[in-house]
Amino acid sequence: MRILLGRAGNVALLEAVGAGAGLAVTFTAAPDHRSFQVKTSHAEIRPATSDDLPEMDRQTACFMDDLLELGFPPELARGYVAFDPADLIAIEFLPDRVFTQTPGPGAGAELKR
Amino acid sequence: MTEICIDQLRASLEGVVAAVMATSDADGVPNVSMISQVHYVDTERVALSYQFFNKTRRNLLETRRATVQITDPQTCQHHRLELDYLETLTAGPLFERMKAQLAGIASHHGMENVFRLLGADVFRIVSIEPVPGLPSATRPAPRPLLAAARRSCAALDGCCDLEELLDTVMASLEHDFGIRHSILLLVEDGEERLYAVASRGYPTSGAGAEVAFGEGVIGVAAREAVPIRIGHMTREYRYGAAVGDMARRAGLMPETQRIIPFPGLTAPRSQIALPVMVSGKVLGVLFGESEEMMCFSYDEEDALALVASHLGARMALLRQEPPEEDATAPLPPVPRERAVRVRHYPFDQSVFLDNDYLIKGVAGAILWRLLCLHEETGRTDFSLRELRVDPALRLPTHAENLDARLILLRRRLEERKACIRLERSGRGRVGLIVPRGLTLEDAGAVDPA
Known part of the structure; x- marks a missing residue:
């Protein structure tokens, strides 16, 4: 998995990962709260490249559509997905474990390979 | 205390944008999840909704520490709160405030049967850190609520009797706060029930309509003596069912049902109920509602609580026996043809x-x-x-x-x-x-x- 995030807002997280800490990442679909969480004991920090931008643009556009459909005002939806390309950095890892996290019964159950 | 005060961040605690909560177990394995509600308690504490017993919960009980990221829905500014777990409340005013709000959030997200408040987890705020990010929209100038509260209180000061007082407070809610639909209810002496005595902005006055303690935001505000507000309406807090049940239990026949219908909006999206108190006792409830979502914020609640408090004090003053005037001449009977x-x-x-x-x-x-x-x-x-x-x-x-x-x-x-x-x-x-x-x-x- 390759996660892109802003450097300035995640200094402590990047330091911890750089020092070998484990990592948990949760993904949530805005419209219906379907969620899952991945965990890893080890991750690598890599520079973001211009090759990342088309996929960033595609995913943020989809996310923004979801937010607008939920009734978020356009300026809030835009602000929520905004990012500074110069600030981006990447974290790469292989997930050790995956858990469902959709609210309700069964949340937290581990997905077996 | 930290430089940034949680009081300044209450717009981020309205549940518009879900918060993110990170915990870890005793071995340092992290866990991250979305959380529906971070509730303002006071300048040093927040409460999180505990809805499910899950990994987050286990971690919390193990380490008593959490980090929560909140987002301002207007500026998109994120803040991270470092938190120390203090206690879990499963009843009482704070719990009920959060329960009502969560019910609204759940209904808004189509999760009415999933989101249920099991407890209010109270945390001490250890630190607040702004998350650097892109500058976003600036916040529109807020309504000057202190001025509105002051005008409303001054208007109440000019009232000479209870009826004028009740009508004035509702007119003030409309003129000073833009609340076009309001009801004032008083507690039935010695009973867990309120009756509507004045209203504004409805086709019928509904005078005499009853609301049981615990029913809707009004009944919960009266029972818990605490303001209750909802930004998205939910079935759970509608009116009518409990009083209907009381009537049925009393064995009343449908054709002689002794019920005055509640005058409220049929499709409200925001509601606020403020207890009107005198000497620590709930005298009644001041209620406002709107067809718009998220009408009432923490700040509106504070300002309206001032008005409700002043209303209570004025009511207490006016209750002192007024000097009696002399009897007037007998009133002429109304002519009527039919007995x-x-x-x-x-x-x-x-x-x-x-x-x-x-x-x-x-x-x-x-x-x-x-x-x-x-x-x-x-x-x-x-x-x-x-x-x-x-x-x-x-x-x-x-x-x-x-x-x-x-x-x-x-x-x-x-x-x-x-x-x-x-x-x-x-x-x-x-x-x-x-x-x-x-x-x-x-x-x-x-x-x-």
């Missing part, structure tokens, strides 16, 4: 005009007593003092709401276009206007059970 029968049922003090339900309870008892006194003596003018001590009425020793009953009764009579009318005939006095040919019929002490 009207007034029937009284002592078991619930209900009064019917011909076959139409008019009123019950203390207000019903007062009306019946006035009509009986009129029939016996021909009097049309009565002092509040004599009603207060009338052994036939047996009002509670401190019948604090006598004034309110008379307002409610007068409005109900007007709304039903009844042939009987009540008028203020002077300070501390009430005038009765009745048609000729009224027959009184006491249905006797029949117990329906």
